[in-house]
Amino acid sequence: MGKFSRLACVTRLIKLIHKYGAPKRFYELAGTLTPWFASLTTLLFVSGLYLGLYWAPPDYQQGNAYRIMFVHVPNAWMSMMAYVAMALFAATGYIWNVRLADILAKATAPLGASFTLTALVTGSLWGKPMWGTYWVWDARLTSELVLFFLYVGYMALQASIDDPRRAAHASAILAIVGVVNVPIIHYSVYWWHTLHQPASLTLTSQPKIYITMLIPLIIMSLGFMFFYLTMLCVRTRSEILWRERRTDWVRKLVESRS
Amino acid sequence: MSDPLFAVHGLSCVRGDRTLFAGLSLTVDAGEAVHVRGPNGLGKTTLLRALCGLSRPIRGEIRWRGERISDLAEDFTAEVAYVGHLNGIQGELTAAENLRLASRVFTRAGHAGQGEDEALARVGLRAQADRPARHLSQGQKRRLALARLLVLRRPLWVLDEPFTALDVASVTSLSSLIGEHMATGGLALVVSHQAFDLPGIRDFELARYCRTRR
Amino acid sequence: MSDPLFAVHGLSCVRGDRTLFAGLSLTVDAGEAVHVRGPNGLGKTTLLRALCGLSRPIRGEIRWRGERISDLAEDFTAEVAYVGHLNGIQGELTAAENLRLASRVFTRAGHAGQGEDEALARVGLRAQADRPARHLSQGQKRRLALARLLVLRRPLWVLDEPFTALDVASVTSLSSLIGEHMATGGLALVVSHQAFDLPGIRDFELARYCRTRR
Amino acid sequence: MTGGVLGAMRAVFVRELLVFWRRSTEIMAGLVFFLIVTTLFPLAIGPERRELMLVAPGVLWVAALLATTLSLNHLFASDYQDGSLEQLLMSPYPLSAMVLAKIAAHWVLTGLPLALLSPLLAIQMALPTKAIGTLVGSLLMGTPTLTLIGAIPAALTLGVRGGGVLVSLLVLPLYTPVLIFGAEAVAASAGQGFASVAHLSLLGAFLALALSFAPWASSAALRVSLD
Amino acid sequence: MTGGVLGAMRAVFVRELLVFWRRSTEIMAGLVFFLIVTTLFPLAIGPERRELMLVAPGVLWVAALLATTLSLNHLFASDYQDGSLEQLLMSPYPLSAMVLAKIAAHWVLTGLPLALLSPLLAIQMALPTKAIGTLVGSLLMGTPTLTLIGAIPAALTLGVRGGGVLVSLLVLPLYTPVLIFGAEAVAASAGQGFASVAHLSLLGAFLALALSFAPWASSAALRVSLD
């Protein structure tokens, strides 16, 4: 494939992004998707919690304490995934000037921060029975804390620049730089011998955990993922309304509601 | 007819959530100068900064020798000299050092303009050459910023209120400097509220492209 | 004949190791305005700062209502409004807040001038009243600094290049503002390189008191 | 006339609070810094409780002192650069009163929150609970002294090349007594629980002394700097 | 053409050195701060050698980190205010090269003297002699990384309300790994004398990483800030 046709491909992609990336279109799309996402989330949470709390047997070592895993692990995973998503959105917005991507990135930040905070809190609660202390300066724990600070920094930077475009671009650079931390969190348990559990779920090998624990874990993880998508739609819609408050379509919308 | 050297098409700029101007078009060719006019707060500074690539406009294209300035990148900035509201002088260095370092950092090999002594003499700062720039008076600082134009020898001059703080004699001498620049095929974009005398300069009313109130 | 309101006698100022001017004398009475003139770097800013008590001259005396300003201290500064090269605006506060706080901090009970809305309207910043000052354009910032003159209502105005960055309409409106101030018995000292139209203003060539070269 | 001065002082005070508030993050300059320093220490020293406890009074007081020193740069510098300070010199009231109002506002926004936040960090640094009261008390008396004293070099170094460092350099010797007695007070009450009263009353004496001469000295310094 | 870039980089480098030199005291911003922090600690903790020795690696590294963070404010801020930065953006050479030159000059004036001075302070803090080599080595590798990484938030926060603190806030998470491994390296060689090599080589890897992306990221940040 020559340079030219690749260029044409990229151009077409950008055009596509711009077409469906129009805030008004996305507002409508997200509006129809939200109820579906929300009901899926509820379904997954209810079944996941049922299976995790009643169906799965107690662990032979940890007793029932391990059940905090069904909250801790999905949140820990989501904290990293949300960061990568935020960085990708931010990069798209920065490179191709797509406003919708800026908004998606901004909406992701507080969600990711709360996933991170939940992972930190549940992790330390779990740490007390497991390691005998709430907190150690272990590599995984520290890098997860760093992730939290990155989210906070991102939000602080957004908040202190009042030109929305400049705010988006400046924080995009920070988000992109911070991505380095994500592999560090993941591999920290291999690179340094630490207290924290290494991966028990990998794509390439047999899972090292009982199927009875695995099923609720997967369901809960999917639940948190759809929870993220639901909240993302909601937050994005309100941010779009605020930014476009001076446009005709929002005015009409507001008039038709009131 | 060949393309104009500098062509702007359909330019729109936004500050905060207000569109300052939209759909602005302008062409400037070798030897031409344009006086951008408009009341305070219209968006003249914003326009100039977009034109020399310091800020990304939200819409429109700016072409230099037929190519987009965003594609040219450093090859465009290598041909522009910008004097803004701020003088861009290091108060800690002497006047001569300021110019000498500017010419080192900002000129590609073989493109240097006048030496710094000549340039300082031209703007009437010969006596202040070895004084720290921070001790200069307001008008002397402005002259030093303008001396950079002579040292750099760039084809496109973008000047934002260059006459600020200049005394009467200096205003005249700057006008004739711009005249000489035009005569040697240079281009100039000038924003100024102050009247100045320069034959052949074209007026450009920014207000034509502004829809909203300030 | 009574003493003039403001009298300067035998004033000398030094910067670094150079005497900028020496033996300067000047009197200004109620309703009079003086346009201090001279090329860049002569010492006009230095003179104005000495006259309003911001810097201590090495020789000479400055009297206000017949008394030394160094003796009067705050009783003198309570009657002077100074607008220098710097605007003295807080970028974080809105235009209206800047004026409101200025009037609180800088006026003694019963001496307040116009309200801030009136003053803002007068300098054409009504629409910008609630915008952070840091977002204003260069000319809008200057106008905000000048609006302080209206809020404070001081008899002696000391203005260092007040017309900087102002558009043509604002230059006219400021001139007439100074005119009104004179008509109500105010005094004004103005430094400006830019021509402006104000009947009754007296020229004062600083160069007469400068011996050394710049 | 006196009412006028007080009114103007209140206005300056309010203005400062307002400006700082708008520079929203800058309010917390000292605070964030204080937090960061005390978070970095466990990271760098290692998390052993005993070691942390030993150094806790020192670390907390040094962090408070550094945070105050840092925020001194904001006391006059931005007003100097944008010309507000020359306007303040043209005020119809005594400059020292205006300066005192500025210092007070500055302390309310930097020193006070720092003192109020310190118990949290003390726990993080494994300081014994019984010493926490002394820590807060010593900071409440010590930080205004630090701000008052620091205002003098801050005013003296305006527009001076490299003012920032000069301030630290000039201020350090002036700060040492406050630091020593502050940290001692905390360490004493972390240990036996007495003797801290003597240290605290010394801190009170320092504060009274600073209140009486600092506003005057720093306004004189401002006049010199703006000459 | 390449010669041109290098020439311009050299000119920027020299200009920075010259400007800093003229702001004579500012050169030593970080240095003085480093000195002060490490002098205050023995004062505040008390002079027991054993306690000091335990915390010495941590204190020295935290002090170095704080000194670097502080001096970050000088990296771009004054150039931003006086308009030199917009001129630098109009340079005919890639902005990242110019930024790298600025960073290099900044490090030579802040990080390098700090690393060279550290043995003196290490002795004052009762650090075992065998660890001094590691201390200097870790600082020589760590401080340029800190300056490189710190340039990004420094550029991002130009002209932003409360930029000063924001920098500390944004820079802290990025600095933690460097701090941990730096302090660990020193502590390790103060203890058994081995294992510090692994930490040092990690510091080297961080430096390489920072060198490859920081100039690029901070020049992008500058463009955004000056938009």
Ligand code: HEM
């Ligand atoms: C504050 C303390 C803790 C934090 C910050 C934390 C953080 C994390 C993070 C970030 C992950 C995701 C790693 C990845 O996917 O690469 C994770 C996964 C996990 N954590 Fe924790 N954790 C903490 C405490 C604990 C404790 C005490 C346990 C139980 C002994 C635990 C067990 C696990 C398990 C089993 C996984 C899943 C591993 C995998 O399959 O990848 N965590 N944790």
Ligand SMILES: Nc1ncnc2c1ncn2[C@@H]1O[C@H](COP(=O)(O)OP(=O)(O)OP(=O)(O)O)[C@@H](O)[C@H]1O
């Ligand atoms: N962040 C912002 N949010 C809202 N408005 C802004 C912002 N920044 C600038 N502005 C406004 O944008 C307008 C354009 O400013 P600009 O500096 O380009 O004007 P100008 O034509 O150069 O004026 P002057 O002649 O006074 O220099 C001004 O009215 C200003 O108030």
Ligand SMILES: Nc1ncnc2c1ncn2[C@@H]1O[C@H](COP(=O)(O)OP(=O)(O)OP(=O)(O)O)[C@@H](O)[C@H]1O
């Ligand atoms: N510290 C110093 N040492 C030596 N010379 C100085 C020092 N500070 C200022 N000067 C000189 O003093 C002179 C007077 O400066 P001043 O700002 O008063 O001039 P001005 O008449 O206001 O000029 P302008 O019209 O340019 O504003 C200038 O020539 C300046 O170079």
Ligand SMILES: [Mg+2]
């Ligand atoms: Mg302008």
Ligand SMILES: [Mg+2]
């Ligand atoms: Mg002047």
